[in-house]
Amino acid sequence: MAKIKYYYDTETCRYERVRTSTFDMFINITGLLFACSLFGFFFSAIYIKYFPSAEEARLKKENTDLLYSHKLLQKEVTEVTDVLASLQDRDDRIYRVIFEAEPIPQEIRQAGTGGSQKYQDLLDKKLAREDMILSTLSKIDNLKRQMYVQTKSYDEIVDLALNKSKMMAAIPAIQPVDNKDLKRLASGYGMRIHPILKVKKMHTGIDFSAPKGTPIYATGDGKVIKARKSNRGYGWEIEIDHGFGYVSKYAHQSKFYVKKGQRVTRGQKIGEVGSTGSSTAPHLHYEVIHKRKKVNPIKYFSKNITADQYSTLLENASVENQSLGY
CATH class of the missing domain: 2.70.70.10 (Glucose Permease (Domain IIA))
Incomplete structure (x- = not known):
């Protein structure tokens, strides 16, 4: 039961009952609802931030796992690039020297594979991290190109090795006249x-x-x-x-x-x-x-x-x- 309130009227010298108008009641109810809504929004935000839903938690974990996997992929690409660079160096400085083949020019080894238009389908999707994805794809394409050039080089070296006996017989290696006394x-x-x-x-x-x-x-x-x-x-x-x-x-x-x-x-x-x-x-x-x-x-x-x-x-x-x- 609502508590009845009174006030002292100095003119009548009597206590009169406080009567609340309909407008005042509306203002009070509206203020109460606004305050409740504000507190509700505040506590909901805190709850969502610190107590996410199961689906949101799953998506967040999946995103974290994808970023970690991407870092591992970048590391693997770097390691493969280093290994390939070592093979290219050995190819030019050892194998091709042994068989007297010219080194492969760097402009051929490092030949590009096309610009961003090659990945237009991905660009059209407007992915959130498209720069990261395109960078990785570009590195992988470059690796594939260099590996192809290297395999063709090894094919050439294999052919030279198979023809080694023919080459040794063909290369000029004796004096053209009988000159063993070295006086001629x-x-x-x-x-x-x-x-x-x-x-x-x-x-x-x-x-x-x-x-x-x-x-x-x-x-x-x-x-x-x-x-x-x-x-x-x-x-x-x-x-x-x-x-x-x-x-x-x-x-x-x-x-x-x-x-x-x-x-x-x-x-x-x-x-x-x-x-x-x-x-x-x-x-x-x-x-x-x-x-x-x-x-x-x-x-x-x-x-x-x-x-x-x-x-x-x-x-x-x-x-x-x-x-x-x-």
Whole structure:
């Protein structure tokens, strides 16, 4: 039962009953409801924050697990990238060096796989963490590209390994004339005095002094790609393509025993020493060309001389004298 309230009326000097108007009752009820609603919202927020529903708790845990899994994935991608980089380094510095293959250019190894348009389907979904997802996908695509390039490199190395015996037989590795006494090396590779012009010019081969008719031998297996007779320059010359980027040249000959297109083996007699072309005396001018660049032939005399003989050969070849022909 509601408590009746009174107030003292000074005019009548009597206690009068307090009567509440309908408006006052409305204000009081409204204020009470507002206060209850405010406290209810406040306590509900606290409850939701600290006492989430089972579904919300499950989703929150799932999100936490996904973020943790993504961090692990990023770590795995980094480790795989490091391993691949090590394989690429070994490939360029060891395997391809052993088989004399050119290193793979970095612009090929690091070739891109396309921009963000490749992932347009994901972009259209407007995912909350699309930057994180796209970054990981891009790294994985780059890894796949580099791994593909690396597998093709290994395929090439395997082919080179299988052809190793053929390569060893093909690479020029003996002296083109019988010169075991090492007394017939007239001029080496490098700057030498031209026999006719009497000025220093680059001598791109080695001159072996020998009597006319001395046998000349192929220094490695290969195919004759030139057997030309001329009274100028190299004179009568033969070129043999050994494959694997190697070509050998034999100049100033007096006789041929092979013809263009013929296959020859190391040690096979291909001609005789002469003095044709720009020559001042009977000799063989011998060159080795590797990947279209003329190199010092003395580096390829390894099959038929000892270490001491090779040292003597190097010493004789280093003397800056006059060449017998160009």
